Amino acid sequence: MGMSAYYGPPKPEPDMVALIHHAVQSGVTFLDTSDVYGPHTNEILIGKALKGGVREKVELATKFGISISDDEKFENRGDPSYVRAACEGSLKRLEIDFKIGELKKLVEEGKIKYIGLSEASASTIRRAHAVHPISAVQLEWSLWSRDVEEEVIPTCRELGIGIVAYSPLGRGFLSSGTKILENLSEGDFRQNLPRFQPDNLEKNKTIFERVNEMAAKKGCTPSQLALAWVHHQGNDVCPIPGTTKVDNFNQNIAALSVKLAPQEMAELESFAAADAVKGDRYAGDLSTWKNSDTPPLSSWKAV
Incomplete structure (x- = not known):
């Protein structure tokens, strides 16, 4: 995205093409994109980077909104066997039962390989999974975004659905703390996020300071420690940290070697307890799993 x-x-x-090639050569097999990133330009970028035999080495997760019957949206993304379709954004746009039913047709036609959801509630996941097996649910999960642990994560595990954790580094906060404000360029949407407002960020800095202190003791960076915490959630979890720099990418890969004992996991979690994190993830105009439910098909009325 970035x-x-x-x-x-x-x-x-x-x-960016060089970075994608470096990632694939380093063993990365999963790339995440969306038509809204740009819009459209990120998919074009990845398409260029995956030419010349590189495409066969990765799974491409591409997310789209409401235009679920537009074949061109899939054909433009290359070999459909490497396309994972995910319903992202406001699920209220269309009843989930109908939406997954249309995606099921695309699976049967061979246009897409898997179906996933993003920011879906537990009940939405169950309704979707009843129509067609859901392969993965993408959700924000990091040390300072753990609200999904109450209902969404358990539901995914009950149904055998993979978990794709986006923003595992807290959109950069768990990498650099309050200093992140100094490096935000014009147009960076984090400037409008509640947690990145000066007052909230000042209160949240204690979280980063504690993570940074523990990282120093373990001989790793705070971002590696935060990413290791996500890795340790289980083999069904795939974090997708974003980066635009080779050095940062290499640091993210090195996080795989950071091992955490149960007591260290608990200590990290205590740093960012729910009441310690100040500010919501998003402003009020963006949907999350908390308001993703749609009326059941049985409630539809003919007009």
Whole structure:
């Protein structure tokens, strides 16, 4: 996402293509994109990077909104056997039962391989899974975003659904703490997020300081420690940390070697207890799993 949108101006294409190639050569097998990143430009970027035999080495997760019957949206993304379709954004746009039913048709036609959900509530996941097996649910999960642990994570595990954890580094906060404000470029959408407002960030800095202190004791960076915490949640969890720099990418990969004992996991979690984190994840105009439910099909009325 950060290569093409949201985190300031798009980054230089040659640098980003080189970074994607470096990632694949380093063993990365899963790339996440969306038509809204740009919009559309991130998918074009990844398409260019995956030419020349690289595509066969990765799974491409591409998310889209309401235009679920537009074949062109899939054909433009290359070999459909490497496309994972995910319903992202406001699930209230269309009843989930109908939406998954349409995606099921695309699976049967061979246009997509898997179906996933993003920011879906437990009840939405169950309703969707009853129509067609859901392969993965994408949700924000990090040390300072743990609200999904109450209902969503248990539901995924009960149904055998994989978990894709986005923003595992707290959109950069768990990498650099309050200093992140100094480096936000014009147009960076984090400037509008509640947790990144100066008052909240000042209160949240204690979380980073404690994580940083523990990281120093373990001989790793705070971002590696925070990412290791997500890795230790289980083999059914796939974090997707974003980066636009090779050095940061290499640090993220090195987080795999950071081992955490149960007491260290508990200590980390105590740093960012729910009442310690100040500010919501998003402003009020963006839907999350908390308001993703749609009326059941039985409530539909003919007009």
